[in-house]
Amino acid sequence: MxxxxxxxxxxxxxxxxxxxxxxxxxxxxxxxxxxxxxxxxxxxxxxxxxxxxxxxxxxxxxxxxxxxxxxxxxxxxxxxxxxxxxxxxxxxxxxxxxxxxxxxxxxxxxxxxxxxxxRNYAPIQEDTVLIRNYELHRMNQTVHKGSDRIQLSPREFQLFDLLVQNKGLVLTREIIFDRIWGLDADVNLKTIDATIKLLRKKLGSSEQDGFIQSVRGVGYKLEN
CATH class of the missing domain: 3.40.50.2300 (Response regulator)
Known part of the structure; x- marks a missing residue:
């Protein structure tokens, strides 16, 4: 925050x-x-x-x-x-x-x-976002790669959308945790790392391809 x-x-x-x-x-x-x-x-x-x-x-x-x-x-x-x-x-x-x-x-x-x-104070954002070869649809919370739909859980979609909205910016684990789970949630920060790992796998991405980047000791950022 x-x-x-x-x-x-x-x-x-x-x-x-x-x-x-x-x-x-x-x-x-x-x-x-x-x-x-x-x-x-x-x-x-x-x-x-x-x-x-x-x-x-x-x-x-x-x-x-x-x-x-x-x-x-x-x-x-x-x-x-x-x-x-x-x-x-x-x-x-x-x-x-x-x-x-x-x-x-x-x-x-x-x-x-x-x-x-x-509460949602932000203006309504564009429903469909194109990034790399992915289409992110906010209205129905789906992600497509070409003609294939990628099955993401609600948390995975929210995390991907948060990274997309802040493309190029480093998001700390604390910020991600607060935005997606809430600081009073009964889970720990390692949950973020596990969710990132699953998100990469479902997107067919990896840490080496530079799409969702790990920032050692800080958090994550997404690059186009």
């Missing part, structure tokens, strides 16, 4: 960023000013924006409202010490999807992030 954290308190910001990386394996960009948060959000792709309400250079509600007005469709979680009903209404009306009052436990923040990413 890729997260933008906008928090001007240096101690709290460092703690949250550290825990998101260490405990959940997320990729985190941390900024301390509102305008900086806007620039990062507008110029990159994040799964969730975590916006502090009170920041120099533009408060979280202003930044959220501005992004929504410009068509930003990603998930937004507001952090604030403001806890009245009217404050919550104001934050949600500004375009936030969820609201977490300080102080909070990191486990609750992680649970809220998982809940947000289970």
């Amino acid at each position: 890729k997260i933008l954290l906008a928090e001007d308190d240096p101690l709290l910001g460092e703690l949250i960023a550290h825990m998101l990386k260490k405990k959940a394996g997320y990729s985190v960009d941390w900024v301390t000013e509102g305008e900086e948060a806007y620039d990062y959000a507008a110029g990159s792709s994040y799964d969730v924006l975590i916006l502090d309400w009170m920041m120099p250079g533009g408060d979280g509600t202003t930044i959220c409202r501005r992004l929504r007005k410009e068509g930003y469709m990603g998930a937004v979680l507001m952090l604030t010490a403001k806890d009245t009903l009217q404050d919550r209404i104001e934050g949600l009306d500004a375009g936030a999807d969820d609201y977490l009052v300080k102080p909070f436990e990191i486990d609750e923040l992680l649970a809220r992030l998982r809940a947000l990413t289970r």
